[in-house]
Amino acid sequence: MTIPVTVIGGYLGAGKTTLLNRLLADPQGVKLAVVVNDFGSVNIDAALIANREGETISLTNGCVCCSIGDNLALALHDLAERPDGPQHIVIEASGVADPARIADYAASHPRLFLDGIVVVADAETVRERVRDKYVGDLVRDQLAAADVIVLSKTDLVDADACRQVRAWIAAEVPGARVVAAPGAGEVADLMLSGAAGRAAMSRPRADDEHSRQFATWSFVRRQMLDGGALRAAIAALPPAVVRAKGVVRLSEAPERRFVLQLVGRRWSLEPEAGEVRDDWASDPSVIVCIGLADQLEPEGLEALFAATPIGHVPQAARALLRGEGRS
Amino acid sequence: MPGPITIFSARKIITMDPAVEEATHVAVRDGIILELGTLDECAVWGPYTLDDRFGDSILVPGLIESHAHLLDGLLWAKAEYVGPIDRRDPSGKQHKALKSVSALVRRLKEIEAMIAAPGTPLIGWGVDPSLNDLVDPITRHDLDQVSKDRPIFLLHASCHLAYVNSATLELANYAAIKAPGVLRDASGAPTGELQEMAAMMAAIKAVASDLVGASTDTEQFFNFAKVAQARGATTIVDGGGSTYFEPAFLQAALAATGSPDFPVRIVAHNNGITVPKVEDMIAAATSLKDKGNDKLAFQGIKILLDGSNQGFTGRLRAPGYLRTGANGLWNRAPEELTRIVSAMHAAGMQIVAHCNADQASEAFIEAVAAAQAEKPRADRRHFIVHGQLLDESQLRRMAALGISATLFSNHMYYWGDFHRAHTFGAFRAAAMNPAATALRLGLVIAAHSDTPVSPVDPLLTMWAAVNRVTTTGRVQGPRERVSAYEGLRMMTYNAAWLLHRDHEIGSLRVGKRADFTVLGDDPLAVEPMAIKDVPVLATILGGRVFPVAA
Secondary structure, three states, rough: OEEEEEEEEEEOOOOOHHHHHHHHOOOOOOEEEEEEEOHHOOOOOOOOOOOEEEEEEEEOOEEEEEOOOOOOOHHHHHOOOOOOOOOOOOOEEOOOOHHHHHHOOOOOOOOOOEEEEEEEOOOOHHHHHOOOOOOOOHHHHHHHOOOOEEEEEEHHHHHHHHHHHHHHHHHHHOOOOEOOOOOOOOOOHOOOOOHHHHHHHHHHOOOOOEEEOOEEEEEOOOOOOOOOHHHHHHHOOOOOOEEEEEEEEEOOOOOOOEEEEEEEEEEEEEEEEOOOOOOOHOOEEEEEEEEOOOOOOOOHHHHHOOEEEEEOOOOHHHHHHOOOOOO | OOEEEEEEEEEEEOOOOOOOOOOEEOOOOOOOOEEEEEEHHHHOOOEEEOEEEEEEEHHHEEEEEEEOOOOHHHHHHHEEEEEOEEEEOOOOEEEEEOHHHHHHHHHHHHHHHHHHOOOOEEEEEEEEEHHHHOOOOOOOHHHHOOOOOOEEEEEEOOOOOOEEEEHHHHHHHHOOOOOOOEEEEEOEEEEEEHHHHHHHHHHHHOOHHOOOOOOOOHHHHHHHHHHHHOOOOEEEEEEEOOOOOOOHHHHHHHHHHHHOOOOOOOOEEEEEEOOHHHHHHHHHHHHHEEEEEEEEEEEEEEEEEEOOOOOOOOOOOOOOOOOOOOOOOOOOOHHHHHHHHOOOOOOOOEEEEOOOHHHHHHHHHHHHHHHHHHHHOOOOOOOEEEEEOOOOHHHHHHHHHEEEEEEEOOOHHHHHHHEEEEEEHHHHOOOOOOOHHHHHHOOOOOOOOOOOOOOOOHHHHHHHHHOOOOOOOOEEOHHHHOOOOHHHOHHHHHHHOOOOOOOOOOOOOOOOEEHHHHHEOOOOOOHHHHHHOOOOEEEEOOOEEEOOOO
């Protein structure tokens, strides 16, 4: 089993720890390991603590919190090699770290892979920060490294200022995926690939939940997909899509299944590790996208993926699939 | 009841004290200087034993290495030195510089032939191809010539890189490790060069796990001390990464330094590097204050602002690194620094700040200015470590705020040409480590080796500050050369002052500790370019003689 690794970056005080605390409070059943610089900043409910041993705090919900100590690689390798290891690792980068460099650590062990880089930017101060003589270049590098940018403290600025900072980020980081800081119920959807896929497939969101920032859209096809067309469609996904996960069959290798992972601007489509079978034909190809509810356009996505299936689509399947759409 | 009196005679005793600059005899009792002058002047104190084994030698105040790392001792204990710089090991054996890949491979073959057990990894340290005569990369193919079966792991002098052979790559499963720091050839196979910890860790865990994690090995303390003592040091700084606040580590340190045979005094900075919170740093420093012994003391809290200049991670002011304009990495955000510095300053702590390039120094100077404005305090002796690109305007502000520095003078010699060509360009390379300007402005500055980065050798460091010459013989920034007297003072009194120990060590004066370095020649009288070759014959620590193997 491989373990996805998410890096949370962002300058001092941007809101990384708030995000982590929300995630630890509601990991949606994912056995999570959180790697932090300093336990002190993570707000763990004492009732949740099962055990504390040196650099590791074990929680009653199965999650663990580890401090980096003086060697991040060592902390990660330790997690990767635990017999009862985590399903997902989240690293809180220090406020002055370049998250792209921290992300390199996700490739330091055969069992780990980088899921994505989430960078938190303070809506109120980020534009001022990039003009700072000491850290301006660093804050710019942090934003540039982001697969998804979480805009925090949007409640402290008015709507106009919020629009301005979003426009500024769009110009500063071409193709940036910008979301507002997710609430407790949504943070796992954004941060954890496992949770995103499961949550979207097992508990479709109701349309009337207006408070929700994210909506999901799924794409299910019985027939195999064309790899080239699918890759083109993924590359052309609009910035409103912040996460996607899929298991698909491709005509280029019918004996395998392929896994799609997308976090903002980063995505991969790789053959699934494990067994090669010739009876995958009975499994459908499924892709679930999570995006900004107010910007996600199902028709546009539908059109984008229309060219990906190979061959004839039976009428019955069309009827079946019509029911999917935006949920 | 006072102990017996020993009078040491010498050809000349250089006191570095303006009251009496020279003497021929020194009387010592209970580790303290009783008198300095002629034999008659010393004999006034009563019966004595005359020790005249150094009668033809020169005594100077015990030399002080003002910034070094205990890691040096651990590397000598756990790995073979195979670097491009001449270095003496703890037993006194000289290791000749290996300045080409072929010389390295030849030496590794000799070492390999002496390792009996098959499969035991060959671990080396100190490698730095940038200092080779021809800068060729080291590849697994080179190391496979040494052994195809035995894992080989060579740590770069900077500790940021490693070179491994095919056996190590296979053992640690590098086929499955995709970190970008694993360099690959055109075919996609690893070249054997591993850059940064993300790429190195799998190999370290597989073959060199001794090199990570806090070792409580007492040998590391003795190694650290012996290498420095053999080059004349009587006091050395352990510069801040060690974990003395952990009971097992402290116990090991006390056991080693408590031995009568331990040949130097260690002044250890408290750890502000791996301890994240300032309250914890202050608490640890406070609790360690009186936990030392005669040869182990804790002083100052070390914090790290930026990276290293030769690694392109120092924080530079505009226009940044040569050609690219890129900048380095912060270890602490300047605004966090402001809080940390002000908390330590208010708590009465001395702050020791690693600032390699000039923007890091700038941030520290501003933080101290804010802390001083909040709570003015004289004589804290906060100081900058390295401060390589300090300019006159920064030095003047430092003088006004009571900030001092220990400069990395060895850098001009070892990396002066490299900085000129690759990091800073001609002007800034010539401006590095401006000792003369700093002294002219009244700053009390010292200089250091930062071992294991460069070899601990106080006379070489003094020589580097006096001559400012690079390995190719170019003199860079001749106006910043200091006199031999000033150079010796940087390695004695000034260093003692930085460590708040100038009332005890750093010059020879009645009542101070009897710490001397015994030299074969007068470092103030020889040709300036010969200072580094002045023989070190022995050290005397608290009146006890520690010989140096010839």
